Amino acid sequence: MAADTTNVLALAHEILPVLTQRRSPRAYADQPVPADALNQVFAAASSASSCFGEQPWRFLVGTRAGSAEAYDKILGSLAEFNQAWAKAAPVLVVSVAKTTFSHDGNPNAWATHDVGQAVATLAIQGAALGLQIHQMAGFSADKVRAAFGVPADYTPVAAFTLGYPGDPGALPDALRERETAPRVRKPLAEFVFEGGWPQPEEERYDQAPV
Numbered sequence: 643m644a645a646d647t648t649n650v651l652a653l654a655h656e657i658l659p660v661l662t663q664r665r666s667p668r669a670y671a672d673q674p675v676p677a678d679a680l681n682q683v684f685a686a687a688s689s690a691s692s693c694f695g696e697q698p699w700r701f702l703v704g705t706r707a708g709s710a711e712a713y714d715k716i717l718g719s720l721a722e723f724n725q726a727w728a729k730a731a732p733v734l735v736v737s738v739a740k741t742t743f744s745h746d747g748n749p750n751a752w753a754t755h756d757v758g759q760a761v762a763t764l765a766i767q768g769a770a771l772g773l774q775i776h777q778m779a780g781f782s783a784d785k786v787r788a789a790f791g792v793p794a795d796y797t798p799v800a801a802f803t804l805g806y807p808g809d810p811g812a813l814p815d816a817l818r819e820r821e822t823a824p825r826v827r828k829p830l831a832e833f834v835f836e837g838g839w840p841q842p843e844e845e846r847y848d849q850a851p852v
C-alpha cells in the first residue's frame with residue numbers, strides 16, 4: 643500500500659520520511675487490514691525496548707471482519723466524541739500495561755512508558771505499510787476491564803484505531819478541518835535543554851544588559 647501523503651509534517655530539521663507521514667486520521671477507508679500487516683505492526687511493537695526487558699505491553703484487538711464482538715466491546719468503551727469517527731476504522735485496539743515486574747513482583751513504574759514506546763513503534767511500522775493509527779485517551783478503562791476480564795495487575799492504557807486512511811472530504815466539517823489543519827510542533831528550544839533547566843528570561847545573566 644502506498645504511503646499516506648495527506649498532511650505530511652514539515653519540520654525545520656530533516657527526519658525520516660515515514661515519521662513525517664505518520665499522523666492520526668479520523669477518516670478511514672472501508673478496507674480491512676490483512677492478517678500479515680496486522681502481524682507486522684504488532685511485531686514492530688514487540689521490537690521496542692523495555693525496562694528489564696519486561697515487555698509489559700498487551701494488546702486487546704477487535705477487527706470488524708474477524709472478531710466483531712471484541713470490536714464492538716472496544717467501540718462501546720470509547721467516549722462518544724471518539725466513537726463518532728472511530729467506528730469507520732476496521733480495527734480497534736486497547737493497549738494494556740502489566741504493572742508489576744515478572745521477575746520479582748514489584749511495581750513497574752515504567753510500564754506505561756514502555757507501552758507508549760511499543761505503540762509509537764507500531765505506529766511507525768504502520769505508516770511504512772500505508773496504515774495509520776489514532777490513539778485515544780477518551781475511553782473507559784473500567785469498561786474495558788469489565789468487558790474483557792482484564793486481571794488486576796494489568797491496566798488499560800489507551801485505545802487506538804488502525805486502518806488505511808480515507809478521504810478527509812467525507813468527514814463532517816469540524817473533523818475535516820482538524821484533519822487538514824497545519825500540523826504544528828514546538829521548536830527544539832522549547833523542549834531540548836542542553837546544559838541545564840532554562841531560567842526565566844529575566845533571571846538569565848547571559849542575556850542581561852551590560
Ligand SMILES: Cc1cc2nc3c(=O)[nH]c(=O)nc-3n(C[C@H](O)[C@H](O)[C@H](O)COP(=O)(O)O)c2cc1C
Pocket residue numbers: 664665666667724776777778779780781800825
Ligand atoms: C495518549 C494519546 C491520547 C489521545 N487521545 C485522543 C482522543 O481521545 N481523541 C482524539 O481525537 N485524539 C486523541 N489523540 C490524538 C492527538 O490529538 C494527536 O496525536 C495529536 O494532535 C498530534 O497529531 P498527529 O498524531 O496527527 O501528529 C491522542 C493521542 C495520544 C498519544
